[in-house]
Each structure stands twice: as structure tokens, then as C-alpha cells.
Amino acid sequence: xxxxxxxxxxxxxxxxxxxxxxxxxxxxxxxxxxxxxxxxxxxxxxxxxxxxxxxxxxxxxxxxxxxxxxxxxxxxxxxxxxxxxxxxxxxxxxxxxxxxxxxxxxxxxxxxxxxxxxxxxxxxxxxxxxxxxxxxxxxxxxxxxxxxxxxxxxxxxxxxxxxxxxxxxxxxxxxxxxxxxxxxxxxxxxxxxxxxxxxxxxxxxxxxxxxxxxxxxxxxxxxxxxxxxxxxxxxxxxxxxxxxxxxxxxxxxxxxxxxxxxxxxxxxxxxxxxxxxxxxxxxxxxxxxxxxxxxxxxxxxxxxxxxxxxxxxxxxxxxxxxxxxxx
Numbered sequence: 001x002x003x004x005x006x007x008x009x010x011x012x013x014x015x016x017x018x019x020x021x022x023x024x025x026x027x028x029x030x031x032x033x034x035x036x037x038x039x040x041x042x043x044x045x046x047x048x049x050x051x052x053x054x055x056x057x058x059x060x061x062x063x064x065x066x067x068x069x070x071x072x073x074x075x076x077x078x079x080x081x082x083x084x085x086x087x088x089x090x091x092x093x094x095x096x097x098x099x100x101x102x103x104x105x106x107x108x109x110x111x112x113x114x115x116x117x118x119x120x121x122x123x124x125x126x127x128x129x130x131x132x133x134x135x136x137x138x139x140x141x142x143x144x145x146x147x148x149x150x151x152x153x154x155x156x157x158x159x160x161x162x163x164x165x166x167x168x169x170x171x172x173x174x175x176x177x178x179x180x181x182x183x184x185x186x187x188x189x190x191x192x193x194x195x196x197x198x199x200x201x202x203x204x205x206x207x208x209x210x211x212x213x214x215x216x217x218x219x220x221x222x223x224x225x226x227x228x229x230x231x232x233x234x235x236x237x238x239x240x241x242x243x244x245x246x247x248x249x250x251x252x253x254x255x256x257x258x259x260x261x262x263x264x265x266x267x268x269x270x271x272x273x274x275x276x277x278x279x280x281x282x283x284x285x286x287x288x289x290x291x292x293x294x295x296x297x298x299x300x301x302x303x304x305x306x307x308x309x310x311x312x313x314x315x316x317x318x319x320x321x322x323x324x325x326x327x
Contacts, residue, residue, distance in 0.1 A: 011037075011229050012258035012301045019065075025254065026079055027069040030094045032257035034061070037227040039143065039205045040172075044223035050180060051223075052138050052200035064101070087252050091142040091204070092124070104128055106135060106193060114187035121182040125202075126192070134197035139179045143171060143205040144255060146233045146286075146306060148316040150211065156222055159207060160316045162286040162306055167319070172223075175201045206255075208233040208306050232305035233286070236276055239307060241269040246292040246299045249275060259290040259301040266292060266299045276307050284309055 006014065015032065022028045035057055042051045057065075068075060078097045084090065092108070099105035110123040125138040145159035145168045156169035182188055183196035206229040218224050246266040248259050267275055272289065279287045286306040292299035 010302055012303065015258045016260070016300050021066055022069045023260065024069050024072045024075075025257075025260075026075050026094070027065060027072055028257040028260065029090075029254075030068075030075070030098065031065050033091060033094050033142075033204060034065075034098060036204055036229055038225045039203045039207070039228050040201070041223050041225045044220070046221060046223040047176075047201075050176065050200050052136070052202040054202070061102075085252065087255060088142055090253050091256065092140060095125070095140060099125065099127060110191050112182060112185065112188050112191050114185070120185050120187055121179060123182060123191070124179075126196075129197045132197045134194045135192060137180070137183055137196045137199040138202045139175050139200070140202045141171065141175070141205070142256065143168070143203060144208070145205070146208040146308075146316065147210065148313070148320050150209070154219060154222070157320050160319055162308075164312075164315055164319050172201070204256075205229070206231055206304070210234065231303060233308055234305065235310055235312075236273065236280065236307050237310075239273070239276075239305075241273065244291045244293070244302065245269060246294055247272040248290040248292055248299065248301070249279070250288040250290055250304070252288075255288060258304075259292070259299075261292075261299055263294060263297050263299055266294075280307070280309050286312060 009017075018035070019028065019031050022031055034054060038051070038053050040047065040051050042053050044051070075094075075097055078093050079090070081093075096105065096108050099108075104127045106126040106128060107123070108125045110126060112120045112122065114120050123137055124140045127136050127138060129136040143161075143166075145161055145166075148158050148160050156172060157167040159168035161167065180199040180201065183192065183199055207224070208231045210233060212230055212232050218226075245268065246263075247269070248261055248266055249272070250259060276287050276289065286308040288304065288306055290301040291303040291305070293302050294300075
């Protein structure tokens, strides 16, 4: 396939081409986590060098993932230990599995206490700093934010979580000014095998736009990676159901990797509208869908988007205005 045609494909279509043999949903989620573009730009000045990135996958890593797909028992044991419906917890288990496999992990979820009743914080991951020696502290997050409205001048708080309780700006403020400072607390030393040489945020995820072309012209000051994974958002009556014959509703734990599902799980254009309306009525929350192409007896995600309640946009704008009070 020539470079021009490859560039015209969506991220999801490129993912399916890169990983055609991966069928297991947990292995596909792991492959996405390890291989997906970073959500934030590593070299953006606003992050002061405190954004981590994973090393590119080697051929040995690719072979390992392919073998794991054929026999994923050890991965399932990790995923099913202490079951949780939290997407962040699921992603942590996947990353832990890889870091253990690659001998990078020193420890994870290390609580720091200052006395018996005072929890200061928790190190998400402590990994070997192979370049400088010592320990690197990673705060890890997988985040999904919707751009409330595009402006030529905007703050990261314009990206709002689907549940309206979070924003990109608030999340990164907490990571940068609280969580990444944990190793400097006097109580932290007793929990560390060696001194922390770097404290960085490892952030993966997807950003969603009313007009996905806005993703191509975000202000540099936001610190968002130009290659980040992206989708659309709209109200149900704005959804163009002529774009495909097959759709999927994606449960929260299937939000990471581009979807691959049996054909009989897919919904038609006529069915998807009713299914979304029912879910929004029950939950009053945005619903993630995948727009799919058929490939023999499976469907493969081409695009994805959040379908939001009718009043979501107004609430998101109010949420952003409240966030501006911080500045």
C-alpha cells in the first residue's frame, strides 16, 4: 500500500492493517496501549519534559503479542484478578503485564503513608531508568475528552470528560502539581528502593470533536500530540446514519483499541438509533459507538464517536466556564 493511500485511512483502519492477526479483545487492547500515539506531545514546552513515552515496539514485541493472542491465559489471569469495571484500572493491569514481561517494572500502586492513618499518595508505576540509573516514577492515565467548542485561543479545560466531572486541564494540573511531586515528600523515601530520577506522566487516550478537522489546528500551547487518536461527538438527531451499514455500541472496557466483533453483534443503521436512545434515557450519559466496515464474518471499527444527551453541550460549556475561575 502506497504512503498516500495509507495516510488517507483513519487511525482505526491503520490499526487493523498493522494487527490483522490479533483477535482477542484483551490482547488488542494491550497492543493499542503499547503502540498508540501519545495523547500529549512529549516535547511541548508546557510540560517541561515531564511527559513519558513508551519505546517503539520491537519485532520481538510484535511476535510476543501475536503468540499471546493464540494463548492469552496469563493475560486473562492478570485482567481477572480483583475484577473492576473501571477503565483506568483495566489499562493499569495491561500495562503492568507488559512491564513485568519486559523486566522494566520495579513496583506499582505503591501507597505512601505518613503515619498509620495518613495516606500521602500512591506511585502508579516505578520502573527502571535504564539511561540514568535509579527509578522513574510514572503516573499513568487513559483519558477520553470531548472538545466543548473550538476557539483559536483556548485552555485545556475546553476538553471535558463525557461525565462532565473532569477536564484535560484539571487532570494535568493534578498530575503535574500533586502526583508527580510525591517522591519529594519526606515520607516517600522509605517506600523507594532507589532515588527517583524522573517523575513523568504517561497518558494515552482519545479526543473527540464536533468537527474532527479541528484536531488538525489545535493551539500548540495545549500540548496535545498532533497524532493523537480522535473521534467525533454529536447529539443523536445529528448522527449521520448513511455513513455505514454496521455499528457497535462500545461498553466502557472496550474503549481502548479499535473494535473488532462478530457480525452478529453489530447493529444496523435502523437499530442503532433506538439502542442509543434507550441507553441515553436510562443513563443520561454519552454513549460510545463504533462505525464499522464488514470484513467477512466480522465488523471492524472505521470511526468512533460519543452520542451525547441533548443537554450535554450546554452543561459542558457551563463546566468549562466554572473551570476558568481557576485562572
